[in-house]
Amino acid sequence: MRTILSDLGLESPMVGTTVTAHIKSSGPDGFRCAVYDPATGHAMDAQLPRADAYDLPDGAAPPELVAGDTLIALVVGVHAATPGGDQRLLLSVTAPELVERLLSGFVDELRTGEVVIKSIARVAGSKAKIAVAPTNGRVDARGACIGRGASRLKGAERLLNRAFGKERLEIIEYSSDRAVFLANAMNPVHAIDVLVERDTAVVSVEEHQLSGGIGEGGLNAQLAGQLTGLYVRAVKDGTDLRAALRQAVADRSAARAV
Known part of the structure; x- marks a missing residue:
C-alpha cells in the first residue's frame, strides 16, 4: 500500500x-x-x-x-x-493515512509487523473501512485491531474525533479472493451472494438490509468498493445477479460517456 x-x-x-x-x-x-x-x-x-x-x-x-x-x-x-x-x-485531517497512523498507536501487532493494513477506504467525518491481514497464521488480525471490548478501535476513534466529527472505524478481514473480500467489506450487512467480473461487482442482501447495504447515500457500498477496488452495486436477494451485473456495467459506461 x-x-x-x-x-x-x-x-x-x-x-x-x-x-x-x-x-x-x-x-x-x-x-x-x-x-x-x-x-x-x-x-x-x-x-x-x-x-x-x-x-x-x-x-x-x-x-x-x-x-x-x-x-x-x-x-x-x-x-x-x-x-x-x-x-x-x-x-x-482527511487523509486515509491518518487512520493508519492512529490505529498503529494502539495495536502492538501493527507495529511489530504481525498484522498489516492492506487498504483503507475513508469518507472523513463519517466512516472508514480498514482491511487488515496477518503475516502469520497465529494472529487474528481483525481481533487484534479491535481489541478486547473494542478498546483499541475506540481509542483510535476518540483521537480521530477529538476536535470534530463522529467518524466510525470498521476493521475488515482481507482476502485474496475478491468475492470473499467484498463480502467481508460489506460489514455490517450480510452478503448472501457476490458476483465479480473485472472491476464491477453486485452483492445480494436480504431485502430488509438493502438500505444498510447501500448505506447512507450509498456510503457502505461506496466504501466497500473503494476498499476492494471494485464498483459495487447492492441488490435484494433473489435478483438475477448476472443481469444486474450487465446493467451495472452498462450504467457505468453511460455515466462515463456523459
Missing part, C-alpha cells in the same frame, strides 16, 4: 507523522496552528487548509474550530513560511 511518505518523499522527519495541532487563528485559507516537536519542545508553525478541514460528506457537520482548540492531524508536507524563514508544516 502506498503511504503519504511514498507520495511526498522525505521532505522532513515530521512528514507522515501524527501530531497534536493547537489552533492559533483562522483565516480564509485555513487554520494556523502550533505543533510542538516531541524531542525538543520547540513550537513549529503549521497550516491546516480550510479545503481539507471542510472536505466532508453531505450531512457531516463542518468543524467549528477556534483558537485554543486541539486536534490530531497528519503532517503531509513542509513549506517555507517566508523566504529564508522557518518552515511551515502542512497538515491534513
Whole structure:
C-alpha cells in the first residue's frame, strides 16, 4: 500500500507523522496552528487548509474550530513560511493515512509487523473501512485491531474525533479472493451472494438490509468498493445477479460517456 511518505518523499522527519495541532487563528485559507516537536519542545508553525478541514460528506457537520482548540492531524508536507524563514508544516485531517497512523498507536501487532493494513477506504467525518491481514497464521488480525471490548478501535476513534466529527472505524478481514473480500467489506450487512467480473461487482442482501447495504447515500457500498477496488452495486436477494451485473456495467459506461 502506498503511504503519504511514498507520495511526498522525505521532505522532513515530521512528514507522515501524527501530531497534536493547537489552533492559533483562522483565516480564509485555513487554520494556523502550533505543533510542538516531541524531542525538543520547540513550537513549529503549521497550516491546516480550510479545503481539507471542510472536505466532508453531505450531512457531516463542518468543524467549528477556534483558537485554543486541539486536534490530531497528519503532517503531509513542509513549506517555507517566508523566504529564508522557518518552515511551515502542512497538515491534513482527511487523509486515509491518518487512520493508519492512529490505529498503529494502539495495536502492538501493527507495529511489530504481525498484522498489516492492506487498504483503507475513508469518507472523513463519517466512516472508514480498514482491511487488515496477518503475516502469520497465529494472529487474528481483525481481533487484534479491535481489541478486547473494542478498546483499541475506540481509542483510535476518540483521537480521530477529538476536535470534530463522529467518524466510525470498521476493521475488515482481507482476502485474496475478491468475492470473499467484498463480502467481508460489506460489514455490517450480510452478503448472501457476490458476483465479480473485472472491476464491477453486485452483492445480494436480504431485502430488509438493502438500505444498510447501500448505506447512507450509498456510503457502505461506496466504501466497500473503494476498499476492494471494485464498483459495487447492492441488490435484494433473489435478483438475477448476472443481469444486474450487465446493467451495472452498462450504467457505468453511460455515466462515463456523459
